[in-house]
Amino acid sequence: MAGGAQTRQAEAGKRYDVFHTDCPARDVVDHVTSRWGVWVLISLRSNSLRFYELRDSIQGISEKMLAQTLRALVQDGLVWREVEPTAPPQVTYGLTEFGRDVGEPLTELFDRITRRLPSAAQ
Incomplete structure (x- = not known):
């Protein structure tokens, strides 16, 4: 996780200017709110989950887009990646503490939306 966006510190007492195009926090927000990041x-x-389990859990995502999205989220420090030295290598992904913190409101939003939608049986 070293070098992830969450470890970069703003000057003491200052917050990131998320409206500035060079703000590293803006990149993280873009990755989280991308089509597949959420x-x-x-x-x-x-x-x-392992890569293919994750792919199967998100219907419609291609392997290429999943790999790109995971690469960005790992770089941002939201997701960890573990490679098991097997043949072929097995790669597992999970949320870091930062990822859980960021994902919590997304999960709440998802749950609120699904609770308010009419039943699928209707």
């Missing part, structure tokens, strides 16, 4: 964070909210 779904990755929600899918990992309960437990860690």
